[in-house]
Structures are given as structure tokens and as C-alpha cells.
Amino acid sequence: MPGPDSFWNNVDRLLALVSAWGAESTLEAATSGTTVETYNNISWTLLAAIGIQETGFQDKNEKDGGGVGGGVFQITIPSPTITAAGANNLATAASWLLNFLDNNETTIIGGTTGVSESDLLWMVAASVNTGAQGQINRWLSGESPDYHTSPNSAGGFGNNYGQNVLNIMDCFR
Amino acid sequence: MAGVLVSDHEGQGGHAAGAVELLVREKSYLFYYGEPLKRYFRIRTCSDIGAVWRVHFRVLSDGSAGLLSVTCSGQFDASVHGAWLAVVAYLKAAESSRLSQDLLSSRWRASPGFGEYLKKWRGLGMSFYNSDGRCLDALGGAGSSRVQLRAGADCNLGLPDFSADLLFDVMRRPVTRQWEIDNIRFE
Numbered sequence: 119m120p121g122p123d124s125f126w127n128n129v130d131r132l133l134a135l136v137s138a139w140g141a142e143s144t145l146e147a148a149t150s151g152t153t154v155e156t157y158n159n160i161s162w163t164l165l166a167a168i169g170i171q172e173t174g175f176q177d178k179n180e181k182d183g184g185g186v187g188g189g190v191f192q193i194t195i196p197s198p199t200i201t202a203a204g205a206n207n208l209a210t211a212a213s214w215l216l217n218f219l220d221n222n223e224t225t226i227i228g229g230t231t232g233v234s235e236s237d238l239l240w241m242v243a244a245s246v247n248t249g250a251q252g253q254i255n256r257w258l259s260g261e262s263p264d265y266h267t268s269p270n271s272a273g274g275f276g277n278n279y280g281q282n283v284l285n286i287m288d289c290f291r
Numbered sequence: 292m293a294g295v296l297v298s299d300h301e302g303q304g305g306h307a308a309g310a311v312e313l314l315v316r317e318k319s320y321l322f323y324y325g326e327p328l329k330r331y332f333r334i335r336t337c338s339d340i341g342a343v344w345r346v347h348f349r350v351l352s353d354g355s356a357g358l359l360s361v362t363c364s365g366q367f368d369a370s371v372h373g374a375w376l377a378v379v380a381y382l383k384a385a386e387s388s389r390l391s392q393d394l395l396s397s398r399w400r401a402s403p404g405f406g407e408y409l410k411k412w413r414g415l416g417m418s419f420y421n422s423d424g425r426c427l428d429a430l431g432g433a434g435s436s437r438v439q440l441r442a443g444a445d446c447n448l449g450l451p452d453f454s455a456d457l458l459f460d461v462m463r464r465p466v467t468r469q470w471e472i473d474n475i476r477f478e
Contacts, residue, residue, distance in 0.1 A: 172304065180305040187304030194303050198422045218303075220451070221419055225444035228454030247302035250444040251426070252310060255300070266355065267308045269325015273349060273359050275308065 158220040160242075165191075165212055165219075167286035168246055171279075177206055191215050191246075222250040229254035237263065243287075244280025293345040294320065295368040297429040299338070300445055301326065311358070313344060314371075314433050322348055322358045329360035337363035340429055340440075341372025371429045374438035374461035377470040379424035381459075382442065386417045396462065396473040404474070411477055415455060419447035436463040441478075 156162070169175045172192040179195075179202070180187045188195040188205030193214060195202040204210040222245040226238065229250075233241065241253045244263040248256070256265050268276035294313030301309030307326045312319055336342065343366040347359045377394055384391035392400065399405055426445035432438030442448055442457040449455035460474040 187306070192304030192306070194307070199419075217419070221447050222444075224450055225447065225454040229444050229456070245302065247304070247306070247308045248310075249300045249302045249307075251300040252302065252308070254444050255310065266310075266323045266357075269306060269308050273325075273357050274351060275323060275325065275357065279308070 157216060159223065160216055160219045161287070163287045163290040164239075164243065164283070165215055166290060167283045168215065168243070170286050171283050172246075177208065179206070219246075222253070225250040226253055226257075230257045233257065240264075240280050240284060243283040246283070247279045292320070292348070293343060295371055295429075295433045296340055296342045296344050297371060297431070297433075299340070299425055311344075312428070313346065314368075314429075314431065317431070317433075319431075320356070322346060322356045323351075324358035328358060331360065331362040333363060333365045336367075337365065338425065339367070339372060340375040340425065340427055341367050341370075343367060368433045370435055370438050370463070371433050373463065373470040374432065374440060374459075375424065375427060375429060377461055377472060378427060378440050378442070378459050381472055382417075382420060382424070382446075383422060385412075386420050386422060394472055396464075396471045399473050408475055408477075412475075416449050416451065419450040421445055421447055436465075437461070437473075 166175075169190045172187070173190055175190055177190050179189070180192065186195050187193065188202050189211045190208055191205070191211050193200055193205040193211060195205045200210070200214045204214065219242055223238065223242050226233070226241050226245065241257065241263045244267050245253045247267050253263055256263060262277060264277045264280045266275040266277065267279035268282075270276060292313070292315065294315035296311060297314050297319070298312035299309065301307045301324075305326055309324045309326070309328070311322050311324065313322065330337070332338065337344075342363050345362045347361070348356045349359060351357050381391050381394045384394070426442065426447075428441045428443060430439040430441060438461050440459045440461060442459070444454065444456075446457075447454075448457060456478040458476045458478055459472055461470055462473045463470050
């Protein structure tokens, strides 16, 4: 598993938090004294926020049409890079997502110029729902990273997926 | 509206946001969609780049187009699809560290640029390559004997150290009518 132990220790703390999700005291216990560690510039809090955004950190498979999301992070399955069992195994899925986010960050940097650090984090967060190329295309056409990132059942879009993730990240600071 | 699928990118999961580009008589149209998108596909390869899609969409309040459903009867633009299949096969072979020479034109293999390409290619990481080929974009070429395709961000080439876009010039040989790669450039 890539990353320093301290990074994964923070993920373990999150699991403890999730086991009693909704209990504020547990949230404090799980996060107090935690040093926010990053691996390849990806914070564990970003993984945590994505899991909460996608499923409320529940391990479930959602199959409701063309796309299938698996596990806490709703990773598309089947995929050439992860099995359904892997998406439903939290450690495997977290490791996969860490690589995915790291790759997206690298490719977004490579495909754009002049992106600020805060916009880059926003784009990486939004890239979970759009892919890295979707973020590069939005940037090159002058759109917000969150342009049409949150589809709704009426065939329209909200423009808030990435910002929602960033807001959840703030809960862990 | 019906057109040739030249680009399709989306994110993760059952509620991902995506965007497709269709080529209709040389003109490109962009459509946004959300999963689950209603796909009425006669065959599995309808998701290939080069498939002909008939789309049902609505114009959103900001003037952009949102897909409601797509239908594919199994028709393809032979040029875009043929070129795409050649590049997918080439990348698939490269993923297992083989350089598939028979997919490369003899003209290009004999050119000075090929040696330069090989040097760069050897440093290219393939371990994160997204091997279903939908990461490729066709840059026009419908109905012609030369098609250009780009392997961009979602192909994950070059990682983990850097990201690389590759531009493929693909041509159909006049005699055999087989598609072969006539040039690959790093962008």
C-alpha cells in the first residue's frame, strides 16, 4: 500500500469515526490530535470527504443505469484497474482512490497553465465526478471546475460537486 | 440529432458527470450528461469511439446541451472507428511492453523521427494506462483515410512521474485498407 503509515493511520481513525457516524463526540475523538498528513500532496481528509459525499461513508453498491458505483467511494466497476471486490474493500478502495487523485493532479497540472493551488485542489476534488480530462476541458474553456458536475434526475445539473467535497474537508480541520 | 462519437469522458460511479462530443458533418457538438444515462445500445461496441449515436437532448438554461438518452444501432464511421481500434491495439500491446511494429507504417519506421520517438517511448510509463480506450479523442477525420487521435489526461500515460499526451496520426493503407499508425508525437 503506498504512502506513509501515518497517512493510513489517519484513515484508520476515520474508520473509527465512521463506525459511530453521527456522534459528535466520536468525531472529535477521531480527529483530535491528528496531524493532517498528506501523501503525494493528497490529504487523507480529501479521501474522507469524498467517501462522505458519495455514500455518507457507507459500503454499498449502486446500480441504477449506465454507471455502477462500488463501495464507500463509489468507484466505477467493473474497471480495468479495480475489481468489484476491491471497490468494496475499504483499504483497497482508499489506496486506489489515492492513486486516482494523485494521477489526476499530475495530469491536470500537465494539461493546464496558471492554476492556483486552491483551484488545483478544487479541480482534483471535482475530477472524481468528471475525470481529469473533464477538468482540463473546463479550465481550457474558461468554465468553473464545478460546471455541470452534479447531474440531477431531471436531466439538468448542479454546479457544486467539488465545492461540496471541499466543504466536507473543512470538518476535519 | 445523429453523429459520430469522437470523445467521451466521465468521472467515477453511478452518478458521474460526463461530456461527449459528436461530429455531425464536420461540425463538433458538445453534450453534457449525468449517470445513469439512458443508453439504448444494440451491441456492446456502441460505446467505442467512432460509433454513430442518435441523441435526445435538451437545451439547458445557459445554452449548453444536456443529454437525455442515446441510441446506437451498431453503425460506425469506418474511418474513426478503424483508426481508434488500431491505436487501442497499439496501446494494449505497449502495456505489456511490446512495441507492435505491424501497426506502424513502414514509412514512419524508416523516418528519422521514429528513432527520436522510440527514445521517448522507452521512458513512458504504462502502468496506469486506462485500457478501455475511451480515454482517446478523435480529432476529426470522419469518412477520410487519415484520422488523428489524442491520448490525453484520462489515458494516464507517463505516470507516476509526469503526464504525457500522445498524438497519433493514423492512415488507411490504400491496397490492404488496413489502418496503421503513421506518426506519434508527444505533446
